Amino acid sequence: MSEFDVIVVGAGPAGASAAIKLASAKANVLLVDRADPPGSKNVSGGVLWGDSLSQVAPDWEKGPVERYVEAKGVSFLTKDSRISIDFRSKKFGEYKSGYTVLRTKFDAWLAKKAKDSGAMVVSGVTIDKLSMKDGKAIGVEQAGETITADAVIIAEGANSRVAINSGIKKKPSDRHIALGIKEIIKLPEKTITERFGLSSAKMGFASEYVLGFLDGGVKAGGFLYTNKESVSIGAVISMGDLRNNNQTYSFNIIEQFKEHPFIAPLLEGGRVEEYSAHLVPEGGLAVNSIHGNGYMIAGDAAGFTFSNGLVLQGMNYAIVSGIVAADSFLQKKEKGIGAGANFSNYTDNLSKTFVLKDMKNFRGVDAVTWSNSIHQTIPAIAEEAMLNMFSESGEPKEHLAKILFKSLKERKESKKDLAMDLYRMMRRM
Template identity: 40%
Template sequence: MDKFDVIIVGAGLAGLSAAYVLAKEGIEVVIIERGDYPGAKNVTGGRLYVNPVRQYLPDIWDDAPLERHVTNEMVTMMSPDNSVSMRFRSDKFDQKPYHSYTVLRATFDRWLAAQAEKAGAMLVTKNRVDDVIKEQGKVIGVVTAGEELGADVVVACDGVLSFVAEKAGMIVPGQPRNFAVGLKEVIELPRTTLEDRFGLTGDEGVAQMFMGSLTQGRFGGGFLYTNKASVSLGMVVGIRDLIERKPGVEVHLLLDEFKERPEIVPLIKGGEPVEYSAHVIPEGGLAGLTPLFGDGILVAGDAAGFSLNMGITVRGMEFAIASGVMAARAIIEARAKNDFSASTLSCYQQFLENSFVMKDFRTFQHTPHVLDNSRFYGYYPQFAGKLLEDLYTVDSGPKAKISDTIRKNLSLGESLRMGKDLLGGLKI
C-alpha cells in the first residue's frame, strides 16, 4: 500500500493545525477530509480566543480571515414572558492584539487549509476514512475509498464521536450526558444595518449568550455572534436532557421558537438565512476526555473531547488548534527517534499537561457537574425576571418596600437552595 509519514483524518482546526506544522518541518503529510472542502461540515458558534493559540501558530494571525473582534459581551436570562440582560463593553477588548474574534468556519478552515497546502501538506477532500488498519495492535494506516493507505502515525482529528479513535479501539461510544447537540443559522444583514442594530463601530463585535426558557428547562442555551455582515444565531441542548425530560421536544422547533422571541426578532429582521447546520459538542470536560495516544496513533481536538463549556463561554477551537500543534510536535520528536510506539508518542500527553489545554481542563473539571443543575435553566431566569418585574411595576395602590418585594419573591427554602448552588459555583 501507498505509505506516507503521517495521515491526518479530518480537515478541521485540529487536523489543519497539525498538518501545517508537520508540513513546515518537511514531513510528508496527507489530510483526508470527507467534506467537499475544509469547513464545509464544521460547526462552531463561533468565537475564537486568539491569545492562548497565538504562540502555537505564530505566523498566521495577521492574514487570517477573522470576522469581528469581540468588545461587547452580553448575557440574557429568559423567562417565557420577560428577560434580564447584562451587557459588558470593555476598551481593553478594543485594543490590539485583540483577544477574541468571531469566525465563520467555512471561510477560516478553507484559508487555513490553503496555508497548510502552501507549506507542503496534501489535502484530499470528498473522501471518508472508513476503517483503521492495525498490525499486532499498532495502527499502521487507514482505509478510504476502498484503498489502503499506510503511515508511521495516524492522527484522529475527525471531530466529536471520533470514528477513527473508536475503530482503533481507543474509545467506546460515549454517554449521552457527555454530549450536547447544537443548531446554528448564519443570517446575512447589510453591514451598516448590523452595526446600527448592535451599536457597533468598525470591526467591533458582540457575543451574546442566552439561558432559561429557550431550552424549556433543559441543560443548554442560545448564542448570537456578530460577523462582518451576518449574525451566527443558534442554540445548544444537552443530549441526556433531550432523551430523558418529558414532554420531548425537537431541537429545531426550540430554535424556531427562540427566533420568534421579541428579544431576537428585531435583531434578525430583514436578514437572509444563508447557512443552517447541526453538530454534536463534547460536554464531558476532564472526565469525558478519551485516551490521547496509542501505538501509531494520536487523537486531537473534539475527537479527544477537547471542548469546554465554562458556563459563560464555550471553548473548543483553541483547544483543537493547540492539541493539533502538540500532536505534530510529538510526531516530530518520535521521528527523531524513529520510534512511533505509544511510549514515545506519550510525550503528546506531557506537552498537553504542560500547556493551557490540560491546565484549563483540570481547573474547570467540576463545571459539567455544576452546570448540570436544572435550576439554572428554569428557576433562576424566572426568579430574576419576576423580581425585576415586581420592582419596576408601579400599581394603582401603595408601592411595597424594595426589601419586602425581594422577600416576597425569595422564600427561605429558595434562598437556602440558592446558597447551596452558590457554594457549588465556587468550585468553578
C-alpha cells in the same frame, strides 16, 4: 517504511493546525477530510477566541475573519424578560477577545495553508479506522485499503468514527454530548453595526444566552454572534432533554429562541442563508488516554471543549492540541524513534498548556451548565427581583435580600439542590 510520516484525520482547526506545523517542519504529511472542500461540513458559533493560531499562521487575522469581538454579552431569557450583562471594553485590545469566523470559509483557508506548507490534502474521503499491527497503529484504513504512516493524529471532531471503530473511544452518552444548531441570517453590514451599537464595521458582538423558557422545560444555551454581513444564531441543546421530552424538537428550539421578544428585533429584516447542526462534546475528556502506540487524539475528538453556559470555546483548544500533537511527533522523530512510537510525550506536553489544565480544573462543570438552577430557578428569581427593584408599587421598598428570600420561598424547587448548584458554580465555573 511508511508511506507518510503522519496521517492527520480531519481538516478542522485541530487537524489543519497540526498539518501546517508538521509540513512547515518538512514532515511528509497527509491531511484527509471527509468533506469536499475541507470544512464544508463544519459548524461553529463561532468566535475564534485568543491568538493560538498565530503559532502556525502568524497572518491569520488578515485571513477570512469577520468581526473583532468588542462587546460580549451574557443573558438569561425567561418567557417575558431578558436579564443581561453587556460587557464592552476598550481593553479588549490588550486582553485578546476573538474574531467571529464562518467555518466554511475559514476551514478552507486553513486547509489551503496546510497545502501551501507542503502537506498533501485529500478531501471527500472518510477514514474508517486505524490500521493496527501488534497493538500499534501503522496507519489508517479506508474502504478496506491501508495507508501507512509512522503516526496518526485523530482530529475528526465530536462524531468520532475512527476512534470509536478502533476501540479507543466509547460512544458518548447523552450526558457527554449536546446538539448544536445554527442559522446564518443575512443582514446589511450597516444594520448590524448600528443595531448592536458597534463602534465600526470591523467590530462585533458575541453573546451567550441561557434559554430558560423553552417548551417542555428543555435545557439549551443560545448564542448570537455578528459577522460582517450576517449574524450567526443558534442553540446548544441537552441531548438527554431532547430525547426524553415529547413536545419540543431541535428545529423549534431555535425558532422559539428567534421569536423571543428580545431577540426577534435583533433579526428583523434578516433572511436565513444557512442552517446546520453538529455535535458538541460536553463534560471534558472523552477518552481514557489521548495517546497510544502510533496515534494521538486532538480537538473535539478528545473532548477538548470548554462550555459553562457563559462561554463556549473549542476551536482554540483544538488548535493548541493539534499543534502540540505535531510537536510531539517531531520530538520523537528528532530522537530517531520510528513507526508506532508511544506518544506519552503528547500527554506530558499538553499537560503544560491550558488545554489539559482546563479539562482538569473545570471537570464536572457540565453538572452546573445543565442544572435546573441555571436554567429555571436563578432566572425566575432574578426576574422577580428586577421587577421589584425597577418598578414603583406605591408601597414601602424592601431590601434586596428580603426580595430574594421571599421569591425563593415561593418557588417549588428544592432549596437543597439550589444550594448545591450554587456551591458547584463557585467551585467549578
